[in-house]
Every structure is written in C-alpha cells, then in structure tokens.
Amino acid sequence: xxxxxxxxxxxxxxxxxxxxxxxxxxxxxxxxxxxxxxxxxxxxxxxxxxxxxxxxxxxxxxxxxxxxxxxxxxxxxxxxxxxxxxxxxxxxxxxxxxxxxxxxxxxxxxxxxxxxxxxxxxxxxxxxxxxxxxxxxxxxxxxxxxxxxxxxxxxxxxxxxxxxxxxxxxxxxxxxxxxxxxxxxxxxxxxxxxxxxxxxxxxxxxxxxxxxxxxxxxxxxxxxxxxxxxxxxxxxxxxxxxxxxxxxxxxxxxxxxxxxxxxxxxxxxxxxxxxxxxxxxxxxxxxxxxxxxxxxxxxxxxxxxxxxxxxxxxxxxxxxxxxxxxxxxxxxxxxxxxxxxxxxxxxxxxxxxxxxxxxxxxxxxxxxxxxxxxxxxxxxxxxxxxxxxxxxxxxxxxxxxxxxxxxxxxxxxxxxxxxxxxxxxxxxxxx
Amino acid sequence: xxxxxxxxxxxxxxxxxxxxxxxxxxxxxxxxxxxxxxxxxxxxxxxxxxxxxxxxxxxxxxxxxxxxxxxxxxxxxxxxxxxxxxxxxxxxxxxxxxxxxxxxxxxxxxxxxxxxxxxxxxxxxxxxxxxxxxxxxxxxxxxxxxxxxxxxxxxxxxxxxxxxxxxxxxxxxxxxxxxxxxxxxxxxxxxxxxxxxxxxxxxxxxxxxxxxxxxxxxxxxxxxxxxxxxxxxxxxxxxxxxxxxxxxxxxxxxxxxxxxxxxxxxxxxxxxxxxxxxxxxxxxxxxxxxxxxxxxxxxxxxxxxxxxxxxxxxxxxxxxxxxxxxxxxxxxxxxxxxxxxxxxxxxxxxxxxxxxxxxxxxxxxxxxxxxxxxxxxxxxxxxxxxxxxxxxxxxxxxxxxxxxxxxxxx
Numbered sequence: 002x003x004x005x006x007x008x009x010x011x012x013x014x015x016x017x018x019x020x021x022x023x024x025x026x027x028x029x030x031x032x033x034x035x036x037x038x039x040x041x042x043x044x045x046x047x048x049x050x051x052x053x054x055x056x057x058x059x060x061x062x063x064x065x066x067x068x069x070x071x072x073x074x075x076x077x078x079x080x081x082x083x084x085x086x087x088x089x090x091x092x093x094x095x096x097x098x099x100x101x102x103x104x105x106x107x108x109x110x111x112x113x114x115x116x117x118x119x120x121x122x123x124x125x126x127x128x129x130x131x132x133x134x135x136x137x138x139x140x141x142x143x144x145x146x147x148x149x150x151x152x153x154x155x156x157x158x159x160x161x162x163x164x165x166x167x168x169x170x171x172x173x174x175x176x177x178x179x180x181x182x183x184x185x186x187x188x189x190x191x192x193x194x195x196x197x198x199x200x201x202x203x204x205x206x207x208x209x210x211x212x213x214x215x216x217x218x219x220x221x222x223x224x225x226x227x228x229x230x231x232x233x234x235x236x237x238x239x240x241x242x243x244x245x246x247x248x249x250x251x252x253x254x255x256x257x258x259x260x261x262x263x264x265x266x267x268x269x270x271x272x273x274x275x276x277x278x279x280x281x282x283x284x285x286x287x288x289x290x291x292x293x294x295x296x297x298x299x300x301x302x303x304x305x306x307x308x309x310x311x312x313x314x315x316x317x318x319x320x321x322x323x324x325x326x327x328x329x330x331x332x333x334x335x336x337x338x339x340x341x342x343x344x345x346x347x348x349x350x351x352x353x354x355x356x357x358x359x360x361x362x363x364x365x366x367x368x369x370x371x372x373x374x375x376x377x378x379x380x381x382x383x384x385x386x387x388x389x390x391x392x393x394x395x396x397x398x399x400x401x402x403x404x405x406x407x408x409x410x411x412x413x414x415x416x417x418x419x420x421x422x423x424x425x426x427x428x429x430x431x432x
Numbered sequence: 433x434x435x436x437x438x439x440x441x442x443x444x445x446x447x448x449x450x451x452x453x454x455x456x457x458x459x460x461x462x463x464x465x466x467x468x469x470x471x472x473x474x475x476x477x478x479x480x481x482x483x484x485x486x487x488x489x490x491x492x493x494x495x496x497x498x499x500x501x502x503x504x505x506x507x508x509x510x511x512x513x514x515x516x517x518x519x520x521x522x523x524x525x526x527x528x529x530x531x532x533x534x535x536x537x538x539x540x541x542x543x544x545x546x547x548x549x550x551x552x553x554x555x556x557x558x559x560x561x562x563x564x565x566x567x568x569x570x571x572x573x574x575x576x577x578x579x580x581x582x583x584x585x586x587x588x589x590x591x592x593x594x595x596x597x598x599x600x601x602x603x604x605x606x607x608x609x610x611x612x613x614x615x616x617x618x619x620x621x622x623x624x625x626x627x628x629x630x631x632x633x634x635x636x637x638x639x640x641x642x643x644x645x646x647x648x649x650x651x652x653x654x655x656x657x658x659x660x661x662x663x664x665x666x667x668x669x670x671x672x673x674x675x676x677x678x679x680x681x682x683x684x685x686x687x688x689x690x691x692x693x694x695x696x697x698x699x700x701x702x703x704x705x706x707x708x709x710x711x712x713x714x715x716x717x718x719x720x721x722x723x724x725x726x727x728x729x730x731x732x733x734x735x736x737x738x739x740x741x742x743x744x745x746x747x748x749x750x751x752x753x754x755x756x757x758x759x760x761x762x763x764x765x766x767x768x769x770x771x772x773x774x775x776x777x778x779x780x781x782x783x784x785x786x787x788x789x790x791x792x793x794x795x796x797x798x799x800x801x802x803x804x805x806x807x808x809x810x811x812x813x814x815x816x817x818x819x820x821x822x823x824x825x826x827x828x829x830x831x832x833x834x835x836x837x838x839x840x841x842x
Contacts, residue, residue, distance in 0.1 A: 037552070037553065037554035037555075038553060038554060038555055040552065040553075044551075044552070044553045047548075047551070047553050047555075047556050048553060048555050048556070051553075051555045051556050051559050052555070054559070055559070254457070255457045255460060255461050255464075256461075257461040257464055257465060258460070258461060258464050261464065261468065268820065270823075271819060271820040271823040271824060272780070272816045272819045272820055272823075273780035273781065273783040273794075273819055274780075275783040275784065275786070275794060276783065276794070276798065276812060276815050276816050276819060279798055279802075279808075279812050279815070280812055283802070283808040283812065284808050284809055284812050286482070287478070287479050287482045287483065287808075287809065288475045288478050288479055288482075289478060290478055290481075291478065291481050291482055291485055364569075368569075368570070368571035368572070368573075369571070371571045371573045371574065372573060372784070374573070375784075375786060375787060382571075382573060382574065382577070386577070397585075399578075399581045399585060403574060403577060403578050403581070406574055407570045407574050407578075410569065410570050410571055410574070411566065411569045411570050414568075414569035414570070415565060415569045418568075418569065
C-alpha cells in the first residue's frame with residue numbers, strides 16, 4: 002500500500018515556497034481604511050457624514066482665517082479692504098490687545114508689572130505641580146503671594162511686608178508651642194498674627210502709598226484676562242485650606258461642628274454662583290461695619306472662595322472616605338492624637354487621591370470667573386461685551402472676539418486637564 | 433497578696449476640659465457655638481445699623497406691589513400691572529422650562545456623543561473627542577453669547593422674507609428662522625371636547641398615560657408567559673395599536689389642525705414663537721452639559737467589564753440584546769450619579785439667562801425687581817431659597833430613581 006502511495010505522488014516540493022505578500026486589501030493604508038472607516042455599511046455612512054461635516058466647517062472657517070486682516074483701525078476699514086470677500090477682522094485683537102489682557106484702566110506704563118507677576122507665578126507654581134523639582138523652591142512659592150500683591154496693586158511695600166511678618170511670627174509661634182499642644186500652637190498663632198496685622202496696620206503711615214516705588218493701582222482698575230487669572234488663582238489657592246477644614250469638619254464626630262459644615266457645604270452647592278456674586282455686589286456691604294469700605298474685588302474673592310471651598314470639601318471628603326479604615330486605626334494604635342494622625346497619616350494620602358478632583362474643580366472655577374462680568378466687572382468677557390463691542394469702531398466684530406476669548410480659555414483649561422491626567426498616571430501605583 | 437480596690441475617685445479638674453477626650457469634644461463644641469453666636473451677632477448688628485442708616489427695613493410687602501415692567505417670554509398670564517410676586521412666578525416657570533428642555537437635549541447629545549466616541553470608526557470617535565474637549569474647556573457663558581449672537585445677528589430679519597425675490601424663505605413653508613426667534617407651527621383643536629384649550633391637552637396627556645399603562649400591563653403579561661413557558665408572545669402589534677388607535681381617534685374627534693406662522697405686517701404672526709434668548713440658553717446649556725454627560729456615558733460603558741459582553745455573546749444574545757440586557761443596566765449604575773449632578777448644574781446654570789435677557793428668576797426677581805425696589809437682601813435671599821429647594825428636589829427625585837436601578841444586594 003505504502004509503495005503505491007509513494008508512486009502515485011506526481012510532484013514533491015523540494016523547497017519552501019517564498020511567502021507571497023498579503024493581498025493588497027489587507028495591508029497598509031487600505032487595510033487601515035477598511036478596518037477603521039468602512040468596516041460596515043453603517044460605518045461607511047457615518048464616515049461620509051463626518052467627512053462632509055468636517056469639509057463644511059473647514060471650508061467656512063479656513064478662508065475666514067487666512068483672509069484675516071490684522072492692521073486696520075476699525076471694522077469699516079476692514080470691510081473696505083476685503084470688498085465683500087469672506088475674511089476675519091483680527092485687527093480688533095491687535096488694536097485692543099491691552100484692553101483685552103489688562104482691562105481699560107490699568108496704567109499703561111505698568112503693564113510689565115502683571116507680566117512679571119505672571120512669569121513669577123509660573124516659577125512659584127512649578128514646585129507645587131511637579132514633585133521632582135527641588136523642594137527649596139517652595140520657599141519662593143510661600144513668598145510669591147506678597148510679591149505678586151505688591152507688583153499688581155503697587156503702593157507701599159509696607160503692607161505686604163506686615164502681612165508677611167504676621168505669617169512668619171505665627172509660623173514661629175506654631176513651631177515652638179505646636180509640638181506640645183496642636184490646638185494651643187494653632188489658635189495662638191492665629192491670635193498672634195491678628196495682633197501683628199493690627200499693630201502693623203497702625204504703624205503704616207498715612208499716605209505711604211503716595212510716593213511709592215510702584216504707583217498704587219485701585220482694584221476697580223483691574224480687568225481683562227488678567228482679572229480672570231487673578232480671580233482663578235487666588236480663589237483656588239485660598240479655597241484649598243478652607244476646603245480641607247470643611248471636609249474634616251464634616252467627618253468630625255462632634256455634632257455641632259459637623260452640622261455647621263454640612264449646612265454650609267450643602268447651602269453653597271445648592272445655589273448658583275451668580276446668586277453668590279449678587280450677594281457680593283449688593284448684599285455683602287450690609288454685613289460689614291458701617292464706616293468700612295471693602296472693595297468689590299475683595300468681596301468677590303470672598304464669595305468665590307466660599308463657593309469653591311464647598312466643592313473642594315466634597316472632593317476631599319471623597320478622598321477621606323476612600324482611605325481604608327485600617328489607616329485610621331493604625332494611626333490610633335500608634336498613639337497619635339487627632340492632629341498628628343491627620344497631618345502625618347490621613348491627609349497626605351487622602352489629598353493625593355483627591356488631586357484629580359481638585360484640578361477639575363479648579364478648571365470649572367476658572368471658567369466660572371467669567372461670571373463676574375454679570376456684576377459689571379470688566380474681565381475678558383466683560384471687556385468684550387462692554388467697551389469693545391459698544392465702541393463705534395468695532396461694533397459688530399463678534400466672531401474674532403468670542404473666538405479669541407474661547408481660544409484663551411481653551412488653552413488654559415485644556416492644559417490644566419492634560420496636567421491632571423499626567424499626574425493621575427504618575428500617582429497611580431499600579432498593581 | 434493583691435487587694436482589689438476601686439480606682440481612686442477622680443475629682444473634676446479644669447484641665448480635663450482640654451486633656452480628657454471625654455470632655456474635650458464638648459469644650460471644642462462650646463467654643464464653636466460661642467464663636468458662631470458672636471459672628472452672627474456681629475453680622476446682624478452691622479446689618480441693623482446699616483439698614484437704619486439707609487432707612488430700610490426687612491419686609492416682603494413689596495412683593496404685592498405692581499411690578500410695572502413687561503416680560504416677553506411667559507407661560508402664565510402677566511402684564512405690567514401684576515405684582516412682583518407674579519413676576520417672580522413667571523421667572524420661576526421660565527427657569528424650570530429651560531432647565532427641563534436643556535436636561536432632555538443635553539442627555540440626548542451626551543448619550544449620542546458618548547456612545548459614538550467609543551465607536552470603532554476612527555474618524556467619528558475623533559470628531560466626538562474633539563466636540564467633548566472643545567465644549568468642556570470653554571466657559572458656558574461664552575457659548576451662550578456665541579449662540580445668542582447667531583440668533584440675533586446672523587439670522588435674517590422678518591422683512592427679508594418679504595417680496596417676490598426675498599433673500600430668505602421659510603423652511604418647508606412651516607418654520608421661520610428670524611432674528612426675533614424661531615416660529616414653528618402650533619397644533620390646536622378645531623372642535624375640542626372642552627372649551628378650554630389647556631383641558632383638551634390634559635385630555636391628550638391622560639390618554640397617553642392610559643396607553644403607557646396598558647402597554648406596561650401587556651409587556652408584564654408577556655414577561656410572565658415567557659417566564660412560565662419560555663416563549664415570549666409577540667407584543668409589537670398590540671403595543672402599536674394601544675398607542676396609535678386611541679390617539680388617532682382622539683385627534684380625529686377633536687379635529688387637530690396646525691396654525692402655520694405667516695408674515696403679516698412687520699412680523700410673523702401665528703404659530704409658536706420660541707424667542708432667541710430661550711434658544712440661546714437652551715442650546716448652549718445642552719451642548720455644553722452634553723459634553724460632560726458624554727464623558728460620563730463613556731466612563732460608564734467602559735466600566736462594564738469586557739467579560740460581561742463576551743459572556744452575553746457566548747449565550748447567543750444579539751448585539752442589541754447584549755446592549756439592552758447586559759451592558760446598559762450595569763453602565764446606568766455608574767452613569768446616573770454624575771448625571772444627577774449634571775442636571776443640577778444645568779438648573780443652576782440657567783441663572784446665566786440674565787446675560788441674554790431671558791426672563792428667568794434671576795432676571796426678574798434678582799434683576800429688574802431688585803433694581804426697582806432696592807430690596808437687595810430680600811430678593812437675593814428669595815432667589816437663593818428657590819434655587820436651593822429646586823436643587824434639593826431634583827436630587828431627591830433622581831436619588832429615588834437611582835435607588836431603583838441600583839444593584840439589589842441581599
């Protein structure tokens with residue numbers, strides 16, 4: 002049998018046939034297109050619809066951008082040059098650049114001051130955002146608020162110095178007395194700081210700002226995108242400590258303190274930011290002493306800080322709840338008291354979990370700073386809606402201005418959210 | 433030899449207030465109570481002094497005074513002689529209207545974008561990712577302004593519809609898109625069973641509810657039969673009949689007709705007018721919040737492990753059954769809690785209406801009424817009260833729904 006089989010074979014391959022290339026439809030671009038764009042009839046239709054939409058949008062926007070005019074002084078001149086063609090009138094951005102960025106009342110010879118403050122802010126914020134940088138830089142971060150205040154508002158350097166001295170004295174007091182009793186060090190530090198500020202405030206001579214190195218700029222002269230950035234940065238950084246305190250208060254087993262925190266958080270989260278801004282603009286003045294004048298910027302900062310503190314408190318509460326109970330028990334069994342356990346064991350871990358949430362709140366808050374235009378503060382949107390669109394030269398230049406505002410916010414917010422995702426990946430101690 | 437003795441009777445010492453954990457919390461709470469009382473006393477005292485200096489007092493009597501201003505967009509009867517309270521009520525209804533509409537459309541946008549972002553079509557998923565990133569990272573205020581500008585500056589005026597060679601024309605001869613708003617045909621009944629138009633619509637609503645209840649009963653019966661015998665009776669035609677037959681019959685009896693908007697004089701008359709501010713607010717809130725909902729939907733679907741889909745496919749379920757019976761019920765549990773907070777955000781963001789002149793509660797009570805009467809404290813507090821109760825109500829309703837789809841654990 003086996004012989005006959007051997008003989009019946011007419012051909013025996015003696016060498017391996019070389020691999021033939023895959024069919025053209027299974028390689029390269031064609032394969033990618035087939036798999037990703039035209040894998041089924043529905044997908045094909047979806048692709049075509051999407052392509053059509055993209056074409057429509059691009060064919061409307063691209064000529065508009067590339068025909069754009071950058072050098073005229075009014076919309077009418079733009080129209081003269083374009084003569085009916087599609088084209089943007091970007092000259093509004095170049096001509097009103099300073100108004101868009103700094104507002105229309107900031108002294109024009111002082112524009113370098115907010116610019117320098119912004120650059121320094123990037124330096125100050127770097128060690129907070131990137132943990133690999135040397136920790137010594139945090140000293141500059143701690144000094145930054147006083148430097149920035151002096152740069153932007155100008156006036157006498159004594160005011161930020163007194164504030165700084167108050168913090169330093171309070172910190173020193175806490176270092177000395179906080180070791181034996183946290184409460185004594187903490188509350189004593191606050192009292193000492195208040196005393197330093199009151200005494201220091203009396204020591205600053207009347208009219209010290211008149212001949213100061215940097216001329217004083219009142220808060221109502223701030224505006225433009227600078228105002229959005231200032232509100233965003235100030236309120237987020239102030240609301241993080243307040244948010245931590247509220248979150249810890251809400252977790253507390255003391256019913257009164259817990260009740261206060263719950264009512265505060267739920268109340269703030271239940272009302273829109275705009276009502277809180279109304280409170281700042283029309284109502285808060287009634288609650289200050291009759292002769293005092295607290296300016297609108299400070300009132301708005303107070304209300305926005307309270308607003309974001311409530312949201313940050315909820316984020317941190319989530320972080321606290323996500324920690325395994327063993328961590329709390331381990332801290333107890335080591336004999337740590339409440340402040341020690343919180344500072345050394347609980348908060349470092351809980352805050353790490355909460356960072357993405359806090360960044361989300363920060364992005365949302367930064368977008369919400371545009372709402373101050375409703376209570377007639379001239380931030381970026383306020384400038385566009387108010388002085389610029391109402392001027393005779395630029396009445397009717399909507400898309401260039403709104404597009405510019407949208408672009409600025411997009412760049413900042415998208416940047417922050419990309420950072421948050423990077424940080425999440427970095428902090429993720431994967432299993 | 434040990435002797436058992438009672439521990440020495442400790443007498444209460446003052447230092448125990450701070451050092452003994454039994455009393456320390458009491459001490460702190462007492463301090464907090466005193467600080468709170470002091471703060472309230474201080475603020476209240478300032479308030480009283482300031483009010484006395486300004487010659488004001490706190491009272492709600494102004495709410496019954498005639499408002500003296502007109503409101504374009506209103507759901508109930510109102511004229512300038514109506515009271516401030518009535519104006520506030522108009523504002524509340526407008527707020528609820530735009531919040532309701534925006535919640536529905538935002539959910540639709542969000543679900544579509546979230547599902548499409550997971551599509552295996554590369555181009556579509558990229559387009560959706562672009563939509564989500566663009567709309568999430570630009571303030572909703574700017575979106576409202578952009579869409580309001582489109583509604584007022586780009587749309588043609590009514591006079592451009594005039595004449596034989598008009599530059600604009602109505603879409604399908606039914607809809608008119610003008611810079612004063614969008615006009616759509618209005619259904620009405622020629623010989624309604626009741627004299628009042630509202631009662632006729634309530635009747636339609638009741639019939640729809642009846643149909644819904646009937647189909648539910650039919651489906652439950654089918655499910656019971658399926659559980660007993662394993663064969664599910666066909667219910668499609670019965671359900672269709674239950675929905676359509678009473679509805680068509682009712683429409684026929686009452687004589688449904690459409691009032692089509694038409695250009696008369698300087699403006700369009702007839703039909704339903706949806707004002708530009710409402711459209712701007714509605715649409716902007718929908719696409720903005722839709723981008724957030726899309727991310728929640730995507731996260732929810734991705735949270736269902738792939739093994740679930742594969743197991744369902746291994747059981748022989750078709751793709752749409754896999755989605756409806758296996759993936760969605762599990763994804764919903766992840767999606768709903770953030771969805772609730774998105775609905776709350778929409779409700780709170782409707783307060784931006786004041787920017788485009790839509791007469792919501794912030795624009796009536798917090799805007800014109802406040803400016804006319806100067807009653808800042810009362811107006812702002814009433815406004816906050818409304819938003820607070822609306823937020824609590826929405827989260828309560830959605831939490832009830834959430835607990836009904838939650839995993840039933842033993």
